Amino acid sequence: MFQIIATLPRKYKILLMLICDVVLLPLALWSAVALRVGSFDPDVSSYLWLFFAVPFVTVPIFIRIGLYRAVIRYLDDKIIYTVIYGVTLSVLLLLAVVVMGRATALPRSSVIIYWVIAVAYIVSSRFIARGLMRSLERIEDHRQPVAIYGAGRAGLQTAIALLSGPEYRPVAFFDDNEELRGRNVAGIRVHDPEDALEVMAVNNCRQLLIAMPSATRTRRKEIIQKFEGKDVVLKTLPGMGELVNGRVRIEDIRDVGVEDLLGRDPVPPFQDLIASCILDRSVLVTGAGGSIGSELCRQIVQNGPKQIILFEQNEFALYKIEQELRKNYAYLEIHSVLGDVLNKEHLLKTMNQYRVQTVYHAAAYKHVPLVEANIIPGVRNNVFGTLTVAQASIESGVENFVLISTDKAVRPTNVMGASKRLSELVLQAIAKSEKNPTRFTMVRFGNVLGSSGSVVPLFKEQIRAGGPVTVTHPEVTRYFMTIPEAAQLVLQAGAMGKGGDVFVLDMGEPVKIVDLAKKMIELSGLEVRDPLTGAGDISIEYVGLRPGEKLYEELLIGDNVEKTHHPRIMRAVEGMIEASILFSKLELMRQACEVGEVEKSKLLLKELVCEYKPASELIT
Incomplete structure (x- = not known):
């Protein structure tokens, strides 16, 4: 029977609750009179009409104060105050009715007793209905149970959002605040985090949502480390700055990623x-649609460009990055240009048309094996593309030029790294030799989590497919940084150069790729298979x-590095090639690329980048 009622449209449920109140209110008055006179059969014949008047006085008040708008299954303690307020108003009106109706036989003190009993009956009816509704939901609920770490505002909003959704059913809260433990938040009990695994096991729950968006990384x-390897799937909310007006939406919930585990607390930008x-x-911005360029x-x-x-x-x-920016920054002038960085005329026209003052050159071919297999396109795009953009910047009067470089440019073992190092040498030579209005700066950093060249998306796909996760070598090690942090530091480093500077970002501690793979598997709530x-x-x-891959990446060619006033940006002091020598060799390389002479191009690359040692020539 109750299952049928639970499936009724909301308007019928409201009607049932109203009928319930029409019955309970006269019953409360009768109970009050019976208690006052001390009899189960009080004589109420002289004021029997009053029992019919009570619901007609009280129900309109309940309607006016919104008592029937509440959703029963999500009722909280605030309903008690609403009922007290409504019953108090009805009692005052009832006293007026008693006086005007000359119901002198009604014991006056029974009105006070009626107030207490009416509040008890109405509140109890709501909480009994809520309990029955939730019990029925638990019996039929096919949603996935989830526990929530953090019982603050974000946790409460998350729980309410989940309760109304079809995917997850919150079963427990965990919180570091001892004052909250043992209490109920949105009808869900708050537990000690130390008991998390036991509580989750009792509730048959394998998913934990970290609802602490304002917590530091x-x-x-x-x-996150507490639950590594515990057969728990971790999910999280984005940072507080990403939540709109502090409101949590179901779509904001995502799986915990390695960025949550490897990421550092950001240094406030200067x-x-x-x-x-x-x-x-x-x-x-060249390469504006790439992972680094788009960030x-x-x-x-966000920083007020014209x-x-x-x-x-x-x-x-x-198209994607243009649509995203136009949606969020409709007031800003945004110009989209389809073009090739090797087309100097197009670059010049664009820079002159929009009177460009600052250029961030992020366009590059950066996939090591692909560039290794396509040497000439890689050299043309990375080296001559940079040269072309730099020349166009000088001719159009650009004030600041920032090259996005890579740690693979340090003692490179592949064409991609060597081409990026040669790009740095080109800009260093231009900055030193020519009197021009453009200040050239290079910023070098390692891998960024989630970029198109990162192993993270590949590992996620492999884990989703059931494995195996493929790692190139058990000792391969890389530096990692989140894309937002890398981009923010690039913007700051680009303003620090005096001309020809190479800046290196503090990438933190290097990470073994195999350890990264293990963490990603465990964060997915799975176990790494034992090979034995x-x-x-x-x-x-x-x-x-x-092909061309190194076991270890470095950020400096030598040991000579200078600190800057930013704690995570350093200035590398490295050698360069005189412009007269460099550009004559570059012209030979350009000619070799134009006629498709791969080996000659590679030899010239080795000659110009003296640290370049192809992986095939290294003794392992």
């Missing part, structure tokens, strides 16, 4: 550095180093 990392190259300026665009538009020019060769990538016993869910396989 260090604190979130500590919480606004004076960012403003010097961006504020009220015309800014152009640069997102952060540039206009931003998105220069990109890939039509779809350009076969126990576990996902296996890790070693497939050998890819």
Whole structure:
């Protein structure tokens, strides 16, 4: 019977609750009179009409104060205050009715007793209905049970959002605040985090949602590490700055990623550095649709440019970043330009048309094996593309030029790294030899989590497919940084150069790729398969180093590095090539590329980048 009632449309449920009140209110008055006279059969014949008047007086008040608008299954303690308020008003009106109706036989003190009993009856009816509704839901609920770490505002909003959704059913809260433990939040009990695994096991729950968006990355990392390897799937909310007006939506929930585990607490940006190259300026970003380029665009538009020019060769990538920026920054001048960085005339026209003052050159081919297999396109795009953009910047009077470089440019073992190192040498030579209005700066950093060249998306896909997760070598090690942090530091470093500077970002501690793979498997709530016993869910396989790949990446060619006034930006002091020597060799390389002479191009690359040692020539 109750199951049928639970499936009724809301308007019928409201009607049932109203009928219940029409019955309970006269019953409360009769109970009050019976208690007052001490009899189960009080004589009420002289004021029997009053029992019919009570619901007609009280129900309209309940309707007016919104008592029937509450959703029964989500009732909280506030309903008690609403009922008390409504019953108090009805008692005052009832006293007026008694006086005007001359119901002298009614004991006056029974009205006070009626107030107490009516509140008890109405409140009890709501909580009994809520309990029955939730019990029925638990019996029929096919949603996945989830526990929530954090019983603050974000946790409460999350629980309410989940309760009304079809996917998850919150079963427990965990919180570091001892004062909250043992209490109920949104009808869900708050437990000690130390008892988390036991509580989750009792509730048959394998998913934990970390609802602490204002916590530091260090604190979130500590919480995540507690549950590593515990057969728990971790999910999280984005940072507080990403939540709109503090309101939590179901779509904001995501799986905990390695960025939550490897990411560091960010250093607040130095606004004076960012403003010097961006504020009220015309800014152009090449490779604007790429992972680094698009994040640069997102952060540039937040810092008050006069206009931003998105220069990109890939039509779809350009469309995506343009649509995103126009949606969020409709007031800003955004210009999208489809173009190739090797087309100097197009670059010059674009820079002159929009009077570009700052250029961030992020366009590059960066996939090591692909560039290794396509040497000439890689050299042309990375080296001559940089040269072309630099020359166009000088001729059009650009004030600041920032090259996005890579740690693979340090003692490179592949064409991609060597071409990026040669790009640095080109800009260093230009900065030293020519009297021009453009200040050239290079910023070098390692891998960014989630970029198109990162192993993280590959590992996620492999884990989703059931494995195996492929790692090139058990000892391969890389530096990692989140894309937003990398982009923010690039914007600041670009403003610190005097001309020809190479800046290196503090990437933190290097991470073994195999350890990264293990963490990602465990964060998915799975176990790494033991190669001897076969126990576990996902296996890790070693497939050998890819063409041109190094075991370890470095950020400095030598040991000579200078500190800057930013704690995570250093200035590298490295050698360079005189312009007269460099550009004559570059012309030979250009000619070799034009006629498709791969070996000659590679030899010239080795000659110009003296640290370049192809992986095939290294003794392992």
